Amino acid sequence: MALTKEIKELSIKRYKEERDWFKLNLEGAELLGTEEGELSARLLRILLESKERVVDAVENDKPFIGGYFCNAPEIFTSMGLPWFMVMETPFLAASAPFILQDIDGAEEMGLGGDLCTAIRLPIYYIENNMMPIPTCCLGLIYPCDGAPMLHQVLMHNSNWKNVPLYSCDPPYTSDERAVRYFADELREMTRFIEKHTGAKLKMDDLVDVCERSNQVYTNWQEYMEYRKNVPCPHGWEMGGAQCFAISQCFDVGNPKSVAWFEQLIKVGEDRIKKGLGAQSKEGWKEKVRLFWFDIMPYGWIFEFMPWLEEELGAVIVNDMFGNFPYSLIDTSSEEAIYYDLAKRNLVDAPMIRQARGTAENFAEDIRRIVKDYKVDVVIWPGHMGHKDGAATVGIMRETCRDLDIPFLHIGLDLFDKRYTSIDEVKDKVVTFLEGHGFI
Amino acid sequence: MSVFDAYIEKVVEYVEALRTRGVETKEFTCLEAPDRIRDGLPIQVGPNAHRGIILRSDTYLELGNPLAGSCAFVLWTDKPSLVSDGKVTLLGPDIQESAGGSLPFAQILIVGGEELSDKDHESLVQHQYVSDRIEGYMIKSAPDRVWSRVSKEAAEKGFDFETLGKALMGIVKSEEPRVQAMEIVFVTTSKEDVEGLANIAAQIRKISKEIVKENWKIRGYDIECASDCSSCAEKLVCDDIREVISVKKRKKREAKAAGAS
Numbered sequence: 001m002a003l004t005k006e007i008k009e010l011s012i013k014r015y016k017e018e019r020d021w022f023k024l025n026l027e028g029a030e031l032l033g034t035e036e037g038e039l040s041a042r043l044l045r046i047l048l049e050s051k052e053r054v055v056d057a058v059e060n061d062k063p064f065i066g067g068y069f070c071n072a073p074e075i076f077t078s079m080g081l082p083w084f085m086v087m088e089t090p091f092l093a094a095s096a097p098f099i100l101q102d103i104d105g106a107e108e109m110g111l112g113g114d115l116c117t118a119i120r121l122p123i124y125y126i127e128n129n130m131m132p133i134p135t136c137c138l139g140l141i142y143p144c145d146g147a148p149m150l151h152q153v154l155m156h157n158s159n160w161k162n163v164p165l166y167s168c169d170p171p172y173t174s175d176e177r178a179v180r181y182f183a184d185e186l187r188e189m190t191r192f193i194e195k196h197t198g199a200k201l202k203m204d205d206l207v208d209v210c211e212r213s214n215q216v217y218t219n220w221q222e223y224m225e226y227r228k229n230v231p232c233p234h235g236w237e238m239g240g241a242q243c244f245a246i247s248q249c250f251d252v253g254n255p256k257s258v259a260w261f262e263q264l265i266k267v268g269e270d271r272i273k274k275g276l277g278a279q280s281k282e283g284w285k286e287k288v289r290l291f292w293f294d295i296m297p298y299g300w301i302f303e304f305m306p307w308l309e310e311e312l313g314a315v316i317v318n319d320m321f322g323n324f325p326y327s328l329i330d331t332s333s334e335e336a337i338y339y340d341l342a343k344r345n346l347v348d349a350p351m352i353r354q355a356r357g358t359a360e361n362f363a364e365d366i367r368r369i370v371k372d373y374k375v376d377v378v379i380w381p382g383h384m385g386h387k388d389g390a391a392t393v394g395i396m397r398e399t400c401r402d403l404d405i406p407f408l409h410i411g412l413d414l415f416d417k418r419y420t421s422i423d424e425v426k427d428k429v430v431t432f433l434e435g436h437g438f439i
Numbered sequence: 440m441s442v443f444d445a446y447i448e449k450v451v452e453y454v455e456a457l458r459t460r461g462v463e464t465k466e467f468t469c470l471e472a473p474d475r476i477r478d479g480l481p482i483q484v485g486p487n488a489h490r491g492i493i494l495r496s497d498t499y500l501e502l503g504n505p506l507a508g509s510c511a512f513v514l515w516t517d518k519p520s521l522v523s524d525g526k527v528t529l530l531g532p533d534i535q536e537s538a539g540g541s542l543p544f545a546q547i548l549i550v551g552g553e554e555l556s557d558k559d560h561e562s563l564v565q566h567q568y569v570s571d572r573i574e575g576y577m578i579k580s581a582p583d584r585v586w587s588r589v590s591k592e593a594a595e596k597g598f599d600f601e602t603l604g605k606a607l608m609g610i611v612k613s614e615e616p617r618v619q620a621m622e623i624v625f626v627t628t629s630k631e632d633v634e635g636l637a638n639i640a641a642q643i644r645k646i647s648k649e650i651v652k653e654n655w656k657i658r659g660y661d662i663e664c665a666s667d668c669s670s671c672a673e674k675l676v677c678d679d680i681r682e683v684i685s686v687k688k689r690k691k692r693e694a695k696a697a698g699a700s
Binding site for chain 2: 141143145148151152166167169175176221222224225226228229230269272273324325327328358359360363364367368369371372373374392394395398
């Protein structure tokens, strides 16, 4: 059954508001007059272009995709299909002015307060017709307690129930057999997309996108090497979050993304040569190097991160999304491309890497990052939605004890500052860093 | 007997096969006491010996870029007699001969000590990634391989594989007192030669995962989900996932059947 004009218009309303909020951010970034400001502006322009493509698709009845997380976007990008991530708002626009109101709305619907906010919000948007309704939708059946609920909503909501849904099944293990299985899932996903959008995958186009994507990932790795420098050339404002978003979320394999990373490397290199740290203010010093082992606290990032860096000299040198275990895609054959895409999305990408399989990735990543990035303190923020990680806090703590590195477990909601107040988080961090003699 | 003993033999056989093929081979010896190994090296070795990073523009040579070929692993044994202590074998071109390039790179560390056991495994493996401990040498953060850079400054000072081998021996022997013997093999000939070790590396990774799992178990942690489903609080979540999968498979079957009829 075709959607009415009214339903379609309503479904795109919030998406447009989000787009306009990013436009406002772009105006702000353009006024900064710094190289980092220019980087932010270029990133926002790429993001806005991807949003405009989705708006155009809705308004002009063109096929587009509701994607999930770690669905190998190289595939549908190479098919020329506009797409957005179903969980896009909490990840990209969590500091938008309407987020707290939306979280309240989700609670009023009866969604449990212990359900990950990044899951609650898309459920709320879908149930209230506040999300673009795609031609077809992609899911991922991974063991996050909220994910099955979101998938059920995708299947049963009255406006979405006729939207075909294909959910890849990521296996528990990370060995070759598992990667091959997931590669087959991605092949099946490709056939599904072709069937429901009418678009056809051309191998030459996929090779082009993967090769540009390889350039992006090569530059990203180079930049992450720069963050090992003491002092770290950038802090929270520029790092894993931006690199991940631009390489995996907006427009994969876009030449503009390649150029963005080249500029990022140039800016990072310049700062290292000048001996500059995360803050350029006179008298400011990097006092403690942190590994923030989760997503950044997007819902209240501006109220916490500048304080952490400016007041305490505490610099986040790496975070879960900056962690770089990626390998490049071998584009020599279709078989190799699907295998490497499967590995990247199943084994390498953050959250799926940690949440899906054995807990050793938590310990191994901490060991390597602490050593390589000269980390002084590991912070496990303890996001209420990351119950998989909550089960491994003991392993993380033991690993840090082995390394003789302090480990701080906070307990908070990365998207909702009312769960644990920002003052309380600040208090915990200050007490901890003071107690260990860093500040 | 250590689980890796058989793989030490395989590596020895692999090296012999390359030699027989006529691959250019160099051997260095390093039999000094751990605290003396670093003496006479052209660069500093030890914590913070290399505080900064090596930018692309300051790089003399890159080793183990995955596109060029890359492989690294550590083998340990409780039979030191299986290890030719102090021996560094280089198969292929040396650093000084390869300015501005990118060499394929395999690095195999073989250590022996009568008291070595599974408990030492993770620590020994971590020694492959030397972080900031060798001046003019930087390892990039890439899992399961050593992908590194040698700086122009270090190369000017004479940094070569003898230096790298001795530096690694100095680090491992001084930080792991139970290590009595250590041997290193570097391969830089070709991508094919480096990838010829991939099968051994894959086996080593599997064994390594098992050892890590057991080590955590001894400490009271199960890193794998091996609990009894009937008593697991998350059973409902798993049941939901199974249901979604079975619906998906049923739909697929139905679609196939409809297509066939």
